[in-house]
Amino acid sequence: MPRPRQFDEERVLSAVRAAFWDKGYAGTSLEDLMSASGLGKGSLYGAFGDKQSLFLRVLREYDEANDRMLRAWLEKADRGVDVVREFVLGSFRDPSGEHARRGCLLANTAMELSASTAEVAAEARRSYAATSAVLAEAVKRAQREGDIAARLDPDLTARAVLAGQLGLVVLGRIGQDPAVLSTMAEALLAGLIPAN
Template sequence: MARSVQNQYGGGMARPREFDEHRVMLAVRDAFWDKGYAGTSMDDLLRASGLGKGSLYGAFGDKRSLFLRVLREYDDANLRALRERLATSARAIDFVREFALGPAGDPSGAVARRGCLLANSNAELATSTPEVAAEARRSYGLIAATLTEALERAQREGDLAPDADPAETARAVLVAQLGLIALGRTGTDVAALAAMGDSALARLLPAPRR
């Protein structure tokens, strides 16, 4: 979406400056993701966005406001993608496994080392920034609800034991994935991450007795 920003200089009005707001938000998101909140300077954000300080502040507010907006948009986009993947998955149990093993999905290890913007931000800021903790609770709650829905479907499809509690199992799967994210950030070998994930899922997702 293009956005027009007007700045005043002296007594005149500058020509409106057009920029692609979506592109700017993605660039700023990546700056925060790569360096963390504290490690990202205003110069980093100006360089990533391609905007002047007045334009950036005028459009998005200060660094804190911009970060909170980036985090919310990142979470909402991930949740939409998660819902879409569930809707198009042939088997719900495969969707759950793919979600849990996501941190080990890139053989190069780059995805694992980069981590998740939400998990990274929660680890860095939750104790000092209540808005980040609240956003993490909101997002993780919605993810758990989506996993619960998937596991209920897996039971109907005959891929999960009927006596398994979908809500409890969903929370456990989320915890397992967050553990893999944390370990992936340390540079743990991707094959080791995958093996740990498979071991956890073997216990968390019991198949029905045949």
């Protein structure tokens, strides 16, 4: 009979996620994972599988948490347009630029691994489709509320907002000045979601 786990699984997954987020998949060694988690190789892989299985679990949980957060924003927001604006601008409000430089775990991973790892490409497609669907709902709501031009196609607009935001994430990752990113984000929003 297997022994019960002697560690906090959520804490371990959070620590491992941070290690992967900071160094990327290829740059994160087994030693990095053991150091971050406080577990030995046998305990780590016994609980979560090999490095790729562990990474895919961390990535999927990250994506699901982001999806829940975006849906909660839409449910609680005073206006639909606020959700779209927060989605684009939120990462660039940290004046230190640290949040922007760290980027998004999914975007970083998609750039690193999508061409070589089918599971990552599939997860990125799934997650970005879910994000686009929530953004499209926010656009539809904003159109009903008179904050975004009714002539715009909500699905196309949502995908364009996502594409623009991902471009800003990449620029943040390479160290673009946070003030410049914020200005670019505002210009992006003005072009993609004009008012009536």
